[in-house]
Amino acid sequence: MQRNAVRWGLLALFVDGPKYGYQLRTELDTRTGGSWAVNVGQIYTTLDRLVRDGLVATEGADAEGRELYMLTEPGRVALAEWYLTPVTETERPRNELAIKLAMAARDPSVDITIVVQHQRTESMRQLRDYTDLRRQANEDVDLTWSLFLDHLIFALEGELRWLDHVEATVLRRRYTRPAPASTYAPTPPEAAEIAESGRARR
Amino acid sequence: MSDVVLRLAEVERVYRAGEGSVWALAGVSLTVRAGELVAVMGPSGSGKSTLLSIAGGLEVPTSGSVEVAGVRLGGLDSTAVAHLRRDRIGYVFQDFNLVTDLTAAENVALPLELGGSSARAARASAITALDEVGLPEVADRFPDQLSGGQQQRVAIARALVGERRLVLADEPTGALDSQTSLAVLQVLRARIDGGAAGVLVTHEARYAGWADRTVFLRDGRLVDTTPERDDARRLLAEPS
Known part of the structure; x- marks a missing residue:
């Protein structure tokens, strides 16, 4: 459940443009006040899975040489489906x-x-x-x-x-x-x- | 300490009920300082309204003492209590309680005029007070020309006009929707942060969250009190 939430939470961060790995962590942290306590390792593992599943793709590097990732079209569709799927499993x-x-x-x-x-x-x-x-x-x-x-x-x-x-x-x-x-x-x-x-x- | 605005010490209020007696308050002590807002919660019949009436000098405790702005109410005659109430204490009620035939500014100026201020000085203070609750533009409107939220903000302005430093609010958001309630609490909170002291009776925990402390009354006794502030960000980062 928590892992799933991180997966979708990360995916949702890409809607306003390409991002690099560490940036995802910072943004997730700020937006949830650190309450998710997601470590860097988990961010990168999740990111790898999103790439593997074709929801996110690499998009070159920024000026400082950091690898950038962006939302793919299937990623956008999956995100929209997530938004429309009610949450039923809770703790x-x-x-x-x-x-x-x-x-x-x-x-x-x-x-x-x-x-x-x-x-x-x-x-x-x-x-x-x-x-x-x-x-x-x-x-x-x-x-x-x-x-x-x-x-x-x-x-x-x-x-x-x-x-x-x-x-x-x-x-x-x-x-x-x-x-x-x-x-x-x-x-x-x-x-x-x-x-x-x-x-x-x- | 000098910044104590309200001090209740071992206050008891007993009502006779037929043969027996009912303790509406059974030994309540509470101190509210300048800059502090204390919320009072508790089930109906727990003594919340009695507590507020006694704090405001509207009711006399059976035993114990009440001190407002350093003055002990028990040592005063009823005229002196009435003057203290008028000059130092403001009330905010669920149903706003504005005088319908007076404009917003006249409503706010009323306690000052009753206290002997000139009409001009009272109006000037009223305009300042309305300004402080973010409503300078409604000064010359009548209550029925104002929204519920605006009326309640006018009531807060009146409660804290001039030398008044203690606001006693009884379910001030009870008749308002949730967005308007938040706007009213924002104004109340700003006035408290500006140096006033307040007691907020509410049954909504979400609104009690605006207070520095919340005390719970049960059967006329205080049963628990929110402890001091924590670093809330740390609280978020390390859920206990």
Whole structure:
């Protein structure tokens, strides 16, 4: 999935003209704020595959002798097809947060509000920091970067809404069901104690 | 410190409800400095509106203290509180709350005129305030001749006109679409960066992202607070 995204991301970089290898890395980096963390090796491997598949072709060298690559006609068609193909495979079902809270929600010994609070604080911090970056970003200068940040902001907003929902759902269910034997707050100093008492209960 | 504009210390607000009592706020402490915007989030009934009313001197806490611009509200009589409110504190509401029979400039000038400024001086300050929210051209228009976003920017200008340095905003983007909301937050943020202090009650995390800190209220208590800023670029480069 990630590899595929890099492949298409690179291909898309060629629409405004020929580029040399290292330039691709720099541009990808700037437009995604480094969040893709693609190394140079991966860039060149991917580029080789794009050439092999006929989507990109070499196009001489620039004044400094760097080899230039450009989009081919089949490459342009493939890119257009990519744009029109909805993304279906995502990592969503394997999201650690989703698993963590879904598991915590069914464990009566976990105080879900504390788990949610810890996460909400962190998610909110990220949201604030991305919002800061977004305020500094200029759509006219770098539209890709601005929209990429918007993506992160909307995703965090969704995550925070979901956290509220999880908390409310679990609390509502607990209020209408028999109280659990005990609850715990999973803060680090108490973690050992929890493990102890957990063993004792079982 | 002298740059503290709002300080709530161990504020409790108890309402009597029949035989029992309801703690709308159960010991809330919050400090907002000049140049700082603090967002308040929390489910309905968590005490957000009570917090704002108490911070603005509209409601008196059952216990604890409230200080605005270095003045402790508890030591003042109701007239003095009213003066402090008029001179130091501005409100921004979801439904704009502009006086429909007054122009934008008259709306902004109103608290100054009530405070004894001459009409001419008040208008001059109002024009400056409208300029600061990017709306110098609407000075002589009436609220119904303005878009929602423009009305809210006028409300922000009014909230921070003259010596007013504390803006209390209750869901200021609640009646606006998302692009307009961002424009309003931009203006609010610019005024805060210019030295004002603000409290922003919102249920939208995306808008709370504009604040320096977000505090969460639950059942009248603050349950968590966003920590200090990180280098956001590093955060992006090394996802945790």
